[in-house]
Amino acid sequence: MCRVIAISSNKGGVGKTTTAVNLGIGLARNGKRVLLIDVDAQADLSKSLGIRNPSGLEYTLTEVLQSIADNEDIDPKAGIIRHDEGVDLMPGSINLVALDTTLSNYKNGDSVLWKYIEMLRDEYDYILIDSKPALVKLSVNVLAAADSVIIPVLAEYLPISNIEPTILSVRLVKRRLNHKLEVEGFVFTMFDKRTTLAKESVTAVKNAYADHVKIFDSIIPRANSLAKAPAFGESIYKFDPRGKGAEAYEALTLEVLANE
Numbered sequence: 001m002c003r004v005i006a007i008s009s010n011k012g013g014v015g016k017t018t019t020a021v022n023l024g025i026g027l028a029r030n031g032k033r034v035l036l037i038d039v040d041a042q043a044d045l046s047k048s049l050g051i052r053n054p055s056g057l058e059y060t061l062t063e064v065l066q067s068i069a070d071n072e073d074i075d076p077k078a079g080i081i082r083h084d085e086g087v088d089l090m091p092g093s094i095n096l097v098a099l100d101t102t103l104s105n106y107k108n109g110d111s112v113l114w115k116y117i118e119m120l121r122d123e124y125d126y127i128l129i130d131s132k133p134a135l136v137k138l139s140v141n142v143l144a145a146a147d148s149v150i151i152p153v154l155a156e157y158l159p160i161s162n163i164e165p166t167i168l169s170v171r172l173v174k175r176r177l178n179h180k181l182e183v184e185g186f187v188f189t190m191f192d193k194r195t196t197l198a199k200e201s202v203t204a205v206k207n208a209y210a211d212h213v214k215i216f217d218s219i220i221p222r223a224n225s226l227a228k229a230p231a232f233g234e235s236i237y238k239f240d241p242r243g244k245g246a247e248a249y250e251a252l253t254l255e256v257l258a259n260e
C-alpha cells in the first residue's frame, strides 16, 4: 500500500524541502520505494537533489500536469529522475507558475496531481510531495492528492498563529475534495536548544494541539550541515552521517514508518 504524504505549511522557510529530502531518503534507506514530487516553481527540492538547472529540463511536473489537464495520455514514468541515494524525483520548474494560473480554466484543475499520483501508486511505498503555498491551485492539488500531511513547525516566536492557516487549508480541502485527508503530525524544525524561546514555543504548541494532533517526538535541531548539504545534492545521511541532523531525521523516519 502506497502512502502519499504532503510536507505542507502555509508559512515559508520552515524546513519543508529539507524534511522532504531527508525523510524521503530516510525511508529509502529503510528499504522503501520512494518518489519525491517537487511542486515548487523554485524547484528547491530538485536543486537539493543535485539538479543544477531544473528549468533546463525538457520534461518536468509542469508538462505532466498540463497533459493531464488536457486529457492527453501520458507515460507516468517519463521525466522521473533516479537519485543515487535511492529515491526517485519528479522535478519541478519555473513554468509551474504559469500552469498554476491556467489550471483554474480547467474543470479538473483541482485534481490533476491526484490523477498523476494514482497512475504511480503501485510503483512506490511512499510518495512525498514538497510544495509552496504561493501556488494557489497547485496547493489545493497537493492536499487533494495526499493521504496525509506532515506540517513542519518552526520552533520560534508565534508558532501557533503560523500553524492555524495550514490547519484551515487542510480542513477546507478535506471537506470539499478529499475526505480521507489526515494530519499525520507536526514536526518541530530548526530547534535551538540553547534558547528558552524555542522550548517555550514547543510547550505552547503541545498545550494547544497535543490532544488532537500527533506531535512527532523527534525534533529537528538547527544544524549548519542541514543547510549546507543541498549545495552538494546530498542528504544529511551522506553529508554529515554522524551529526545531530542525521540522527534527528533518522528518528523521524522511524516514527513515520511506525504510523504504517
Ligand SMILES: Nc1ncnc2c1ncn2[C@@H]1O[C@H](COP(=O)(O)OP(=O)(O)OP(=O)(O)O)[C@@H](O)[C@H]1O
Pocket: 011, 012, 013, 014, 015, 016, 017, 018, 019, 040, 044, 131, 132, 189, 190, 191, 220, 221, 222, 223, 224, 226, 227, 228, 230
Ligand atoms: N534544521 C535546520 N537547521 C539549519 N538550517 C536549516 C534547517 N532546516 C532547513 N534549513 C535551511 O533553512 C532554509 C529553509 O529551509 P527549507 O528550504 O527546507 O524550507 P521550506 O519550508 O521548504 O521553504 P520554502 O517555503 O521557501 O519552500 C534553507 O536554507 C535550509 O537549508
Ligand SMILES: [Mg+2]
Pocket: 016, 017, 018, 040, 044, 045, 130, 131
Ligand atoms: Mg521549500
